[in-house]
Amino acid sequence: MLKYQDVAEKIKQTIYQQKLPKDTQLPNIEGLINQYQVSRTTIIKALNQLERHGVIYQIQGSGIFVRQPKKSGYLNFLESHGFSVDLNDLPGASQVFNVxxxxxxxxxxxxxxxxxxxxxxYIKRLRYVDGEIYGFEQSYYRKKLVSYLNKEIAEHSIFSYVKDICKISIGFSxxxxxxxxxxxxIAKYLxxxxxxPALCVEEIxxxxxxxxxxxxxxxxxxxxAKFYVQSHSK
Structure with a gap:
């Protein structure tokens, strides 16, 4: 994880853990530089990431503010940081059929x-959120890059494993x-x-x-399954 991504995650966790309401003003850039002991560039990149993810909004000349938190159980339609990460506000689980x-x-x-x-x-699994079936997933990971996977790993967040253990820096999708x-x-699984009817999403x-x-x-x-999109002007 890059430094600005780490800082962005810490700011986000502070917002969520303290349950800061919408429109709460955060420290300014200088205050965040002092708080996290990083460069101005790092803070600006962290804030831009948080803004893209709908966590904050920035008003030039006024400050940095908490944006409306997403509704519980909704999956961000545009992000690419993995199913488990985006739904961490609710208990999730996976039923793995094969690896x-x-x-x-x-x-x-x-x-x-x-x-x-x-x-x-090749991994086939059902994804559950709060005890309800959310989706049926089939995934293919290049063994050249992700050298080892098993059922135990697949029952949790593969993306966390890929980042933390395989040391793969995940970029975009x-x-x-x-x-x-x-x-x-497929109907039987679901x-x-x-x-x-169903929504099918293929993602690389x-x-x-x-x-x-x-x-x-x-x-x-x-x-x-429920989804949301947060837009911004930039």
């Missing part, structure tokens, strides 16, 4: 830019959305009926160097 090493098919190979001799980890009708197999995650390491597809439960 296998496979040869990628054409679609996975193209999305992950795999070489001809590369293998990937590309998301693709489409509305679908469930087939019988506890729904074949032909029911990249390292900070721009190399793809994870291709995931999540099919969300139409009645349980």
């Amino acid at each position: 296998d090493i496979i040869e990628p098919d054409k679609k996975v190979k193209e999305n992950l830019r795999c070489g001809d001799d590369e293998h990937v980890y 590309d998301k693709y959305f489409k509305a679908i009708k469930l087939d019988a197999e 506890g729904l009926q074949a032909g029911d 995650f990249y390292t900070s160097a721009g190399e793809p390491f994870d291709f995931s597809k999540i099919i969300y439960h139409y009645d349980n």
Whole structure:
């Protein structure tokens, strides 16, 4: 984790742990520099990240303020820091069905830019939030970059493992959305009926160097999954 990301996380945790209400004014840039003992550049980058994530808003000449907290249980539609991280306001869990090493098919190979001799980890799991099925996920991780995965890791936050243990700096992602009708197999996992509507999201995650390491597809439960988007003017 880069220094500005660490500072941004500390500021965010302070806001959430102290349950600071909307429009609470935070210390100014000089105050934050003194508090966290980092450079002006680091603080500015941290604040810009928090603003992009909808945690704060800044008014030139007036200060830095807490933005309206997101509603509990809602998933940020635009962020790419992982399912578990974004829903940490509610208890989550995963039911893992398999963690296998496979040869990628054409679609996975193209999305992950795999070489001809590369293998990937294939993980299939149900994601739960507050005891309710939230979505059915199929993920493919490049073994070249994520050298080891098992069921125990997959039951928790793979992204935390990737960052903390594999030391991969996660950069950005590309998301693709489409509305679908469930087939019988996926409907059974979600506890729904074949032909029911669902939102399918395919996402490619990249390292900070721009190399793809994870291709995931999540099919969300139409009645349980909830999303939000926070925009800003910049």
